[in-house]
Amino acid sequence: MLASLEGAVTAATLALTAMGLSLVFGVMRVVNVAHGEFYMLGAVIAWFVSTTLGTHPAIGFVGALIVAPVLVGLLAAAADRLILARINYDPERTIVATIGLLYILQQSTLMTFGPDARPVEPPFNSRIALPWWRQGENGLEMFYPWGLATTSYKLFIIVAAVAILIGLWVLLTRTRIGLVMRATQADREMATAFGIPVERVYAMVFGLGAGLAALGAVLIVPVQQAHYLMGADPLLLSFIVVIIGGLGSLPGTIIAALLIGMSDGIISVFFSPTLAKILATLVVAMVLVFRPQGLLGKASA
Amino acid sequence: MTAATRDAALHLGVLTLLAGLWFVLPTYHSGNLARIMVLAVYAMGYNLLFGYTGLLSLGHALFFAAGMYGLAIAMQQGGWSAAPGFLAGLIAALVVSGVAGALALRTTGVAFMIVTLMFAQAGYLTVLYFGAITRGDEGFVIPQAARSLAGIDLTTPANRYFAALILFGAVFLGLAWLVRSPFGRTLIAIRENEARAKMLGYDTHAYKLRAVILSGTISGASGAAYALLFGYAGATFATVQYSIFPLLWVLLGGAGTTIGPLIGAIFMFYLIDLASGVTDAYMLIAGVVLVLLTLFAPQGLAGTLRNRVWPWLP
Amino acid sequence: MTLLSTRNLTKRYAGVLANEAINFDLPQGQIRALIGPNGAGKSTFVGMLSGRIPTTSGSVTFDGKDISALPAHARIALGIAYTFQITSVFAGLSVHENVALAARRRLGRDGAAVDAKVADSLSRVGLADRATQIAGDLSYGHQRILEIAMGLAQDPRLFILDEPTQGLAESEIADFKTLIRSLGGATTILLIEHNMSVVMETAEAITVLSNGTVLADGTPAQIRADPAVQAAYLGTADA
Numbered sequence: 001m002l003a004s005l006e007g008a009v010t011a012a013t014l015a016l017t018a019m020g021l022s023l024v025f026g027v028m029r030v031v032n033v034a035h036g037e038f039y040m041l042g043a044v045i046a047w048f049v050s051t052t053l054g055t056h057p058a059i060g061f062v063g064a065l066i067v068a069p070v071l072v073g074l075l076a077a078a079a080d081r082l083i084l085a086r087i088n089y090d091p092e093r094t095i096v097a098t099i100g101l102l103y104i105l106q107q108s109t110l111m112t113f114g115p116d117a118r119p120v121e122p123p124f125n126s127r128i129a130l131p132w133w134r135q136g137e138n139g140l141e142m143f144y145p146w147g148l149a150t151t152s153y154k155l156f157i158i159v160a161a162v163a164i165l166i167g168l169w170v171l172l173t174r175t176r177i178g179l180v181m182r183a184t185q186a187d188r189e190m191a192t193a194f195g196i197p198v199e200r201v202y203a204m205v206f207g208l209g210a211g212l213a214a215l216g217a218v219l220i221v222p223v224q225q226a227h228y229l230m231g232a233d234p235l236l237l238s239f240i241v242v243i244i245g246g247l248g249s250l251p252g253t254i255i256a257a258l259l260i261g262m263s264d265g266i267i268s269v270f271f272s273p274t275l276a277k278i279l280a281t282l283v284v285a286m287v288l289v290f291r292p293q294g295l296l297g298k299a300s301a
Numbered sequence: 302m303t304a305a306t307r308d309a310a311l312h313l314g315v316l317t318l319l320a321g322l323w324f325v326l327p328t329y330h331s332g333n334l335a336r337i338m339v340l341a342v343y344a345m346g347y348n349l350l351f352g353y354t355g356l357l358s359l360g361h362a363l364f365f366a367a368g369m370y371g372l373a374i375a376m377q378q379g380g381w382s383a384a385p386g387f388l389a390g391l392i393a394a395l396v397v398s399g400v401a402g403a404l405a406l407r408t409t410g411v412a413f414m415i416v417t418l419m420f421a422q423a424g425y426l427t428v429l430y431f432g433a434i435t436r437g438d439e440g441f442v443i444p445q446a447a448r449s450l451a452g453i454d455l456t457t458p459a460n461r462y463f464a465a466l467i468l469f470g471a472v473f474l475g476l477a478w479l480v481r482s483p484f485g486r487t488l489i490a491i492r493e494n495e496a497r498a499k500m501l502g503y504d505t506h507a508y509k510l511r512a513v514i515l516s517g518t519i520s521g522a523s524g525a526a527y528a529l530l531f532g533y534a535g536a537t538f539a540t541v542q543y544s545i546f547p548l549l550w551v552l553l554g555g556a557g558t559t560i561g562p563l564i565g566a567i568f569m570f571y572l573i574d575l576a577s578g579v580t581d582a583y584m585l586i587a588g589v590v591l592v593l594l595t596l597f598a599p600q601g602l603a604g605t606l607r608n609r610v611w612p613w614l615p
Numbered sequence: 616m617t618l619l620s621t622r623n624l625t626k627r628y629a630g631v632l633a634n635e636a637i638n639f640d641l642p643q644g645q646i647r648a649l650i651g652p653n654g655a656g657k658s659t660f661v662g663m664l665s666g667r668i669p670t671t672s673g674s675v676t677f678d679g680k681d682i683s684a685l686p687a688h689a690r691i692a693l694g695i696a697y698t699f700q701i702t703s704v705f706a707g708l709s710v711h712e713n714v715a716l717a718a719r720r721r722l723g724r725d726g727a728a729v730d731a732k733v734a735d736s737l738s739r740v741g742l743a744d745r746a747t748q749i750a751g752d753l754s755y756g757h758q759r760i761l762e763i764a765m766g767l768a769q770d771p772r773l774f775i776l777d778e779p780t781q782g783l784a785e786s787e788i789a790d791f792k793t794l795i796r797s798l799g800g801a802t803t804i805l806l807i808e809h810n811m812s813v814v815m816e817t818a819e820a821i822t823v824l825s826n827g828t829v830l831a832d833g834t835p836a837q838i839r840a841d842p843a844v845q846a847a848y849l850g851t852a853d854a
Contacts, residue, residue: 031411087595091411092357097595099545103588110582278426285419289407483719490716493705502691502720
């Protein structure tokens with residue numbers, strides 16, 4: 001049970017991060033290998049903002065929640081204009097270029113932020129014991145088992161992630177921006193013919209995708225710590241989620257994030273984390289080999 | 302001069318130059334060059350698949366590490382001598398690339414890149430998982446006494462340099478011949494237009510699988526030689542970074558040219574060597590070079606030379 | 616003797632029938648034209664013969680052997696050559712190498728035989744003086760002719776050409792007719808063609824496809840006189 005609460009926290013941030021990757025792949029048909037570094041930048045910027053503001057942790061946190069995704073999104077949009085647009089989003093060259101971007105972002109952070117892990121204080125953090133039920137003398141009774149406790153902040157992560165995902169869903173389905181994005185996804189040529197500024201849409205989508213990763217990181221950084229190498233795991237997990245959910249499918253991404261996030265917590269309780277990672281990696285590779293439409297996708301005719 | 306003699310002159314000239322450099326270079330640089338020649342073998346193996354067959358793998362560290370640990374574990378745990386140890390490394394790489402290739406080749410394009418990346422990641426984690434034997438990131442040393450071949454001590458700088466040169470030369474000449482052979486030309490045809498090659502009656506899947514296995518085994522030979530000549534095996538060599546390196550070398554030197562991998566390995570080795578003297582963040586230079594290459598010189602150094610100056614460059 | 620035949624060959628794309636139960640027999644040595652309005656299913660049909668397009672049901676027999684389960688490359692190896700409707704040469708390689716790749720699959724490592732075959736194939740289509748050019752630099756018409764040379768270099772028993780004269784100049788079309796007639800007898804030819812003068816002057820027999828089924832089969836004279844064909848096709852053809 002505790003594992004699954006931890007799992008829900010993982011799933012919540014993973015859903016945000018993976019959603020960014022999935023959105024970029026869905027609309028632009030490119031794989032962004034530097035996605036994990038945008039996540040890492042989100043956490044590092046959160047540390048800079050909260051130490052600069054330096055007053056109450058809550059002020060720093062709110063500041064980071066706004067500043068980090070915006071800065072990261074702008075940086076990503078700039079990278080899109082300067083690099084990806086110039087190689088015309090060729091799928092293979094994009095991967096090579098984003099590998100380059102990965103090292104540039106990661107190593108620049110090492111030069112400025114340094115090699116140490118640094119904590120960010122949560123805005124609020126009270127311990128909450130959660131009730132559970134058991135069969136007692138008078139039927140079902142409620143009790144507070146040892147260990148089944150979480151913090152208010154962790155619950156907040158879950159709530160916030162759900163709220164952001166709902167917001168994203170509204171953006172994609174109910175607004176003009178969403179319509180333009182979906183039109184571009186469906187047919188780039190046609191979208192251009194209808195006067196949609198495809199280049200600006202691509203930059204925006206790339207920025208939005210990176211911003212979502214940064215948001216996920218800002219939410220999780222008070223629980224973890226900011227470190228220049230922290231991008232690797234979210235990148236791998238996001239890959240797993242996006243592949244299992246079916247490349248580019250947004251609902252599939254959310255379901256897969258829940259599945260992986262929850263199971264990641266559960267699996268690592270039973271296996272050594274290394275063995276769990278080996279199995280997860282191989283399973284994902286096999287999904288791509290034998291079911292490229294994703295576990296949740298429909299087989300094409 | 303016919304094309305064949307010009308090719309032969311170029312390749313033998315490069316090998317003569319490398320042999321001559323031993324006598325003029327200071328110790329520090331000839332040591333570096335020995336290392337570079339072994340790594341260039343890795344790059345040449347990668348180039349066969351990426352440059353000639355058109356398959357972009359992001360997981361070649363798996364094959365390099367298979368060769369490295371095949372030799373190192375056979376020698377360290379099994380007490381084997383160098384020659385059978387080297388063979389164990391080759392066989393390990395052959396088997397691993399056969400299995401990984403058969404599975405990964407069911408996919409194409411971006412999926413192929415991700416699947417190979419995942420396989421290599423699983424390989425790296427496997428090295429960590431068996432930390433009792435591999436000692437993980439820390440790695441282990443192969444006893445100096447065992448590192449000799451046919452009575453020749455491979456730990457002295459001169460012997461090490463020429464052993465590296467012999468391996469490099471064999472693979473360099475072998476691949477130069479291979480890419481001009483009917484087999485190599487079929488690989489190039491697959492790179493250019495796989496659907497057409499298939500409709501000329503070539504079993505393109507079988508050709509690609511052979512290319513993966515050959516490429517993986519050459520990469521494994523490099524890994525095994527690295528462990529043998531420099532006496533060390535560690536998990537670092539199985540990381541994603543070591544899958545990116547051959548891509549970087551080949552892109553920089555020129556994909557699909559016989560000389561490109563060596564040029565790329567030399568440039569990148571010294572760039573990183575210089576950068577690491579200045580900062581811990583030396584991989585920054587690798588990132589910048591990757592981005593600049595994709596943007597401005599996708600043909601690499603030798604490829605650009607071939608396009609602009611010497612169209613005959615093999 | 617029948618070289619190629621199909622029984623109930625059917626292709627369905629997401630529920631839409633592109634080819635329905637096609638029975639087709641091609642005698643050894645014949646030059647056969649396959650005609651029909653756009654969308655009649657001609658390319659789908661030859662795609663299934665060569666193995667490029669998987670069949671939904673039915674069988675293909677080549678030289679007495681059921682080849683329905685064979686992958687494309689294995690069918691080509693039996694002696695079928697196929698030229699693409701949309702030009703598909705190795706754009707980055709030389710004209711010589713394009714044809715050599717076609718010849719080498721059969722002639723193997725015998726370099727001299729390959730070179731002789733390449734020279735012969737290129738001179739038959741009139742591209743001999745362009746052997747060293749990069750295929751991608753050729754004009755569209757020359758790329759189409761190069762495709763034909765690649766087919767010739769395979770010494771096929773069955774040569775399938777999908778709209779080979781599309782995009783060719785009048786003089787090139789005349790040369791093409793001569794070339795096809797010179798191949799007749801030794802090579803069995805299946806020609807998808809829109810140009811009626813090419814069809815009428817080269818084909819010994821014609822099969823008409825319409826809406827995915829065989830509408831008529833016969834000699835050029837019979838087909839010309841067939842009222843059903845006239846109604847379905849010739850009356851509306853632009854040729």
